[in-house]
Amino acid sequence: MxxxxxxxxxxxxxxxxxxxxxxxxxxxxxxxxxxxxxxxxxxxxxxxxxxxxxxxxxxGMVNTHSHAPMVLFRGQGEGLPLDRWLREVMWPREARLTPEDVEVAMTAASAEMLRHGVTTSVEMYFQPERIAAAVRATGARAVVANPLIGLPGFGTFDEQLATAVGLAGRSDAQVEFGIGPHSAYTVPLPVLRDAAVAAREHGMLLTVHVAETATEGDELLAQHGSSVPALLAAHDVLGGRVLGAHCVHMDDGDLELWREYDVAVAHCPGSNTKLASGTARLRDMLDLGIRVGMGTDGPASNDNLDLFEDLRLAAQLARLRERDATALTAPEAFWLATGAAAAAVGRDDLGQLTAGRRADxxxxxxxxxxxxxxxxxxxxxxxxxxxxxxxxxxxxxxAGRQLVRDGVSTTVDEAALRADVQTRAMRLAGR
Missing domain, CATH: 2.30.40.10 (Urease, subunit C, domain 1)
Structure with a gap:
């Protein structure tokens, strides 16, 4: 019809x-x-x-970097820098997560994004099958990257990678599975290489945090004498569908590697400013032809899932950084959340209203x-x-199916979900 x-x-x-x-x-x-x-x-x-x-x-906007089930931790750890925020607040609470916690939280977050005009998100979080079930319940789209991270209770790196690869054949137009090693400072370089090889073999998106803070790569630099981007290149991590999240602290050589290997960037200005991580070289990336898409990061570090706010902030920060009111135009800012974001995650069937693309x-x-x-x-x-x-x-x-009508979800009960998230969040906080 x-x-x-x-x-x-x-x-x-x-x-x-x-x-x-x-x-x-x-x-x-x-x-x-x-x-x-x-x-x-x-x-x-x-x-x-x-x-x-x-x-x-x-x-429909494309959120290139999200940990949406972290609505369970929204507002927690306020005022802490990234390293302490992760180690003292986030990771201890995440160790207590149940699969049901993740599914309920993702369902609520997915409905929230749809109300904000975000129809697709790239999720790096635990319990990928539960995340997929939540997305299918709301009717949204997602690229679900199974995380690789050395935290208690989440299995060995080999087990985590096997889980990710095992999901490769279950991707479809609505839910695509990928691989999400957290970062070079939390995942050994050989594991990163194995994950990248597997991603290329199966045509999966590989997404990894890179250069989010100024000091996260200091230990690797001291040990190997190279920046994280150079180490990723040397260990065969780059190539294929690679999406680097944040990429704030990149020098000219790092950006040239990103251009050479066609690594895309998930730009998260809201999270970067809230955690005082820094201001990415957005104009330089675009001028080099690097693919960039907007991301919110998780709702515990932004603290929302609203790409309208992030695209506006991206334009403001780019202009401030360059001291040039033309550094990022309004069309470019909107494109970074739509057509450019879809291209950044390798989904040219999304992100623009042109014939042949999906009707989001x-x-x-x-x-x-x-x-x-x-x-x-x-x-x-x-x-x-x-x-x-x-x-x-x-x-x-x-896909032509109405999921929000006059600001209200047509597929899930958001009020019930909010109450459920509240109860689960208090349990995870030990209250």
């Missing part, structure tokens, strides 16, 4: 910032069949379902002072970046 969406405008989500006014978008079998001006739209079929939307249609759509309400004035259609995109927030998201569809 044909679904036709008519909207005030369609924001495509490309780097150029294309906006189509008075637009029509057709969906057939969960895929975009046509998009363009209403005056040029193809004839309707007899069974067509037509929806007239007063606002703008934008692509977000309706943003423009009947608000935040969208006034509009002198030119491109002002709509400018307002999306600088004036509008997730509070303006009204409806969300994934």
């Amino acid at each position: 044909l679904q036709r969406f008519a909207a005030r405008a369609v924001v495509v989500g490309d780097r150029a910032g294309t906006v189509v006014p008075d637009a029509v978008l057709d969906v057939v079998d969960g895929v975009i069949g046509w998009v363009g001006p209403a005056a040029d739209a193809p004839p309707l079929t007899e069974d067509a379902e037509v929806r007239s939307l007063p606002g703008v249609l934008v692509p 759509l977000v309706h943003v309400d423009t009947e608000d002072i935040a969208f006034t004035p509009v002198g030119d259609v491109t002002d709509l995109l400018t307002h999306l970046v600088w004036s509008v927030g997730s509070r303006h998201v009204r409806d969300t569809w994934v």
Whole structure:
């Protein structure tokens, strides 16, 4: 059946910032069949379902780096630097996690992201099958990377890698499985190499934290005489679908390695600023042709899952770092959460509203002072970046299926989930 969406405008989500006014978008079998001006739209079929939307249609956003089940720990460890935050607060509580904790928390977080206009997330967290079940329950999409990390209660590195590889054949368009070694300072280099080899053999995404803080690589530098990016290259970790999370403290040589090996970057400005990790060289990355996509990081370190806030912060920090008000344009900022983010995770079927891509759509309400004035259609995109927030998201569809209607989830009971998360969080905190 044909679904036709008519909207005030369609924001495509490309780097150029294309906006189509008075637009029509057709969906057939969960895929975009046509998009363009209403005056040029193809004839309707007899069974067509037509929806007239007063606002703008934008692509479902892609969150390139998340630990979404950490909604269980939102706001915990406030004021601590990353190393103490992990060791003193996060890891002890995570050691008490049950599979049910993870599934409930991921279900709540997935519903939250859908309300914010985020339809796909890259998750690096424990219990990948439970995370997948949660995502299927809400109807969202995810790339679920089984983590490799040396913490008590989560098995050996060999067991963790075997779990990740065992899931490779179970990927589909909605849930794709990947491999997520935490970092070079928590995972031995030979294990990182084995994980990368396995990821390439099975076409899986490999995502790893890199250069998040200024000092995390000091021990490795003293031992090997090389930066973490150079060590990853020397140990055959780079190549294939590799996504480096954060990548804040990168010198020219590191960035050149990222360009050479086509390593993508998950840029997480909200988390980087909250934990005082630093400001990434975003403009330099883009100028080198490095693929970059926006990420929120976990809701315990951001503390939310709202890419509208992160894309705005990314533009502000890039301009401040370069002392140049043109350092990151509004179209580029929005692209980093849509088309560029999809490309960063190797999913060119997502992230833009163009024919042939999956129909992951977000309706943003423009009947608000935040969208006034509009002198030119491109002002709509400018307002999306600088004036509008997730509070303006009204409806969300994934593959043409409506998952949020007028700001409310159509698939899960968010109030019940919030109560459940509260109870579980207090138990994990020892209260």
